[in-house]
Amino acid sequence: MIKLNDVSYQYNGAAAQAIQHISLSVKKGELAVITGKSGCGKSTLFRCINGLCPRFYEGEIKGCLTLNGNAVSAMSMCALSKSAASVFQNPESQFFTTDVLSDLVYPCENYGIQKEEIERRLKYVTELLSLEPLLNKKLSELSGGEKQKVAIASVLMLDTKIVLMDEPSSNLDYQSVELLTQILAQLKSKGYTILIIEHRLHYLAELCDRLIVMENGSIVREYEKDSLRTIGNDELHKQGLRCLHLFQNNSNTLPALRRQHKDEALVVLHDIHFAYRKNTEVLKGIHLSIYPGDKIALIGKNGCGKTTLGKILCGLKKEQSGTVLLDGRAFPARVRSKTAGYVMQNVDFQLFGCSVYDDLLLGNEMLPDKEKRIQTVLAKLGLSALQEQHPTTLSMGQKQRLVVAASFLQNKRLTIFDEPTSGLDYGNMQNVCALIDSITGKTNASVIITHDYEFILNTCNRAVLLEDGRIAEDFQLNGTMQLEYIFKERL
Numbered sequence: 063m064i065k066l067n068d069v070s071y072q073y074n075g076a077a078a079q080a081i082q083h084i085s086l087s088v089k090k091g092e093l094a095v096i097t098g099k100s101g102c103g104k105s106t107l108f109r110c111i112n113g114l115c116p117r118f119y120e121g122e123i124k125g126c127l128t129l130n131g132n133a134v135s136a137m138s139m140c141a142l143s144k145s146a147a148s149v150f151q152n153p154e155s156q157f158f159t160t161d162v163l164s165d166l167v168y169p170c171e172n173y174g175i176q177k178e179e180i181e182r183r184l185k186y187v188t189e190l191l192s193l194e195p196l197l198n199k200k201l202s203e204l205s206g207g208e209k210q211k212v213a214i215a216s217v218l219m220l221d222t223k224i225v226l227m228d229e230p231s232s233n234l235d236y237q238s239v240e241l242l243t244q245i246l247a248q249l250k251s252k253g254y255t256i257l258i259i260e261h262r263l264h265y266l267a268e269l270c271d272r273l274i275v276m277e278n279g280s281i282v283r284e285y286e287k288d289s290l291r292t293i294g295n296d297e298l299h300k301q302g303l304r305c306l307h308l309f310q311n312n313s314n315t316l317p318a319l320r321r322q323h324k325d326e327a328l329v330v331l332h333d334i335h336f337a338y339r340k341n342t343e344v345l346k347g348i349h350l351s352i353y354p355g356d357k358i359a360l361i362g363k364n365g366c367g368k369t370t371l372g373k374i375l376c377g378l379k380k381e382q383s384g385t386v387l388l389d390g391r392a393f394p395a396r397v398r399s400k401t402a403g404y405v406m407q408n409v410d411f412q413l414f415g416c417s418v419y420d421d422l423l424l425g426n427e428m429l430p431d432k433e434k435r436i437q438t439v440l441a442k443l444g445l446s447a448l449q450e451q452h453p454t455t456l457s458m459g460q461k462q463r464l465v466v467a468a469s470f471l472q473n474k475r476l477t478i479f480d481e482p483t484s485g486l487d488y489g490n491m492q493n494v495c496a497l498i499d500s501i502t503g504k505t506n507a508s509v510i511i512t513h514d515y516e517f518i519l520n521t522c523n524r525a526v527l528l529e530d531g532r533i534a535e536d537f538q539l540n541g542t543m544q545l546e547y548i549f550k551e552r553l
Contacts, residue, residue, distance in 0.1 A: 063255055064088040064111060064146075064224065069125035071110055073455070076121070080106040081279045084125070090223075093246065093256040095266050098276035099302045099487045100459025104259045105151065107276075108228050110134075111257070113142040129224060144173070146224035151232065151259075151458045151485060153206075153213035154408060162204070162212055163197045169220055180219075187215045190245060203338055206233035206407045206481060207364030207513070214242070225249060228259040229458070232484045233407065235363045235513050236553040239265045261459075261487055262514075263298075264308035267291075275301065302489035308515055309546055326390065327351040328507050329375065329402075329476055334384035336370055344370050346531030348384070352476065356507040357498060359518045359539075362528035363553055368511045369407060371528065372478040375509065376402040403474035407481050407511075409465040413453040418445060418464055421453055426471050439467045443493050459485035463494065470497050477501060479510045483517045495521040515549055527552065 065087045072079040081103040088094045096104050109115040113134055116123055127134045129145045137145070150156050159165040166187070170180045188194055191211050196204065204212065210233050217225060231239050243265045249256060250269065260266065263273070273285040285293060295305040334348035344367040352358065360368050373379040374386070377398030386393045388401060406412055415421030422436045429435060440446045443463040448456065453464060462485050469477050479498065483491050491514075498521055502508045512518060518525065519542065527535035527548055534552075537544060 063090050063130060064257060065126075065128045066111075067126040069107075069110060069123065069127050071106055071115055071121055071123050073106075073115075073119060073121040076455075079279055080121075081110070084281060086274070086281065088255055088257050090255050091250060091253045092271045093250050093258070093266075093269050094272045094274060095258045095260055095263065095270045096274045096276060097260055097263060097303055097487075100261075100463070100485060100490050101457045102276045103279040104276055105228060105457055106279075108148070108226060108257075108259050112146055112148045112226055113137065113139055143169075143220070143222075145222060146226055147217040147220045147222040149213050149217050149225075149227040149230050151228040152408065152410065153209040154201075156213055156216065157201055157209075160202070161198070161200050162193070165201060165212065166197075166216055166219055169216060173220075183219050183221065187218045190218070191215050191241065205365045205369055207235055207238060210234055211238060211364070214245070218245075223253070224255045224257075226257050229261065229485055230258065231260065231262050231265060233364070233481055233513065236515075236549045238364055239513075243269065261304050261485065262516075263304050263306050267306045275303070299488050302487050304488050304491075305516055309542075309550075325353055327387075328354050328356075328389065328505075329393065330385075330387040330390075331375075332385045332387070334371075334374065334381045334386070336367075336374065336379065336382050343531055345374075345381075348531075348533060350526065350533060350536075352507050352509065354505050354507055355502060356509075356524055357502050357522045358507070358509045359522040359525045360509055360511045360528065361513070361518075361525060361548065361553065366528045367531055368528055369480055372404065372480055372509065372511050375476065376404040376478055378404060401474060402476040402478065403469050403472045405465050405469050405477070405479045405482055407484070409458075409461045412465045412468070413461065415453060417450050417452060418456070419449040421464060422468055422471060424468075429471075435471060439470050439497070442497060443467050444490060457485070459487065459490060462486060463490060466494055466497060470501055473501065475506050477506070477508050479508065479512075481512055481514075482510065483512065483514045488516075491517055492520060513553070515545070518545065 066084050069084045070079050071081050098104055109119055110127060115121060157165050158168050166184060167180055193215060196208060214230060230242060246269055267290060270290060271287050273290060274281055275283045295307055298305060329352040331348050331350045334345055335343060336345040337343040362368050374381050377395045380395040413421060415424055426432050440449055445463055466482055482494055498508050523539055525537055525539055525545060526533055
């Protein structure tokens with residue numbers, strides 16, 4: 063079991079405590095979920111439980127924290143990892159090798175587990191998570207969702223009885239989230255103790271024994287299992303939290319863009335092909351026209367090529383055949399970055415400054431109204447109080463907002479967002495929606511790679527479904543029926 067008694071934590075150099083006076087216990091066989099607005103202290107609490115605070119993230123911890131009756135402060139990292147396995151918010155942070163198979167077996171080999179037992183566990187997790195097609199791949203070749211599945215599998219390989227997960231549904235397609243739900247149900251039935259940090263709550267509604275809400279570093283309310291069945295989405299939204307009942311969402315869809323036939327496309331892709339390996343095409347003849355005013359939700363299963371297509375649009379990758387046009391003229395890959403911006407799935411790759419403010423100033427030094435624009439976007443995304451902080455000290459949700467803010471300042475004609483709501487609460491998701499809406503106008507367009515149904519309803523006016531390397535559906539979002547069907551049956 064997990065037990066915290068009056069636990070507080072303050073990072074070195076921080077003006078205030080990240081978490082304050084946390085008392086909490088999670089019993090054997092219980093599944094507890096902690097949620098709250100981005101930056102409320104959830105991930106710090108996670109790091110305290112698994113021992114990364116203060117061993118890696120230096121600071122001062124107060125109070126008593128135990129795992130199965132053993133004080134965390136007295137346990138070595140090796141002993142901690144054998145007691146409680148962690149799935150991190152960024153799956154790349156827990157990879158040790160370069161390929162899937164060796165990374166799955168590495169922890170077990172490191173602990174001296176017998177070969178026969180490793181093979182048994184590997185067969186179990188491979189079948190459980192349908193990982194067979196990924197085993198011989200390099201980790202660098204995987205999509206964000208596929209990396210997330212490998213990270214979950216590596217935790218299951220350790221077979222610890224305490225499982226800690228920080229945003230495990232991040233980047234997963236709908237079917238993979240359903241599979242995650244089934245896996246959690248199995249672990250719970252076997253007596254595992256499970257603590258999950260999560261914004262997207264819908265898949266946990268039936269499994270969760272307790273929903274714990276944090277604000278400003280403290281636990282402010284708890285919902286027991288029975289009350290979760292009756293709490294409505296509107297009540298949660300008022301608290302800045304995501305919905306529990308995904309397809310009962312009351313959000314209004316934005317009106318679809320009523321395009322005139324005379325409208326000229328901003329960007330046209332014709333017969334685009336791309337492969338990472340010989341004879342294994344990811345994109346198999348993409349035909350797509352993007353019009354000014356489009357806010358396209360690019361959807362599809364993990365590994366279907368969404369991110370690859372996004373990188374081709376902004377010039378990070380070059381198509382192997384086919385043509386790309388901008389305003390009816392050739393649009394070579396080498397110049398696309400001047401017109402098309404890209405917000406990466408792993409936002410750590412796009413943080414360069416020594417402070418939040420410096421990161422936004424970078425590349426915008428010559429803007430005549432730079433100060434006004436920077437302060438405006440900081441306020442819009444709730445980052446004003448953090449502008450002097452180093453980006454590495456931010457929560458994942460805060461980093462996500464920072465990179466979105468930087469894309470706003472670039473004012474590109476086409477912006478590609480790759481999972482921009484990962485790690486965001488409902489309120490900040492709406493702020494990102496508003497920002498995307500503001501940069502998408504008469505001459506601009508946005509393409510949003512996402513698995514976030516709630517976000518799509520709030521933001522997008524068009525959806526494009528990628529299947530088997532081709533565009534299978536392309537439709538205006540005038541309602542929820544077609545989108546709901548695709549999520550349930552084809553994602």
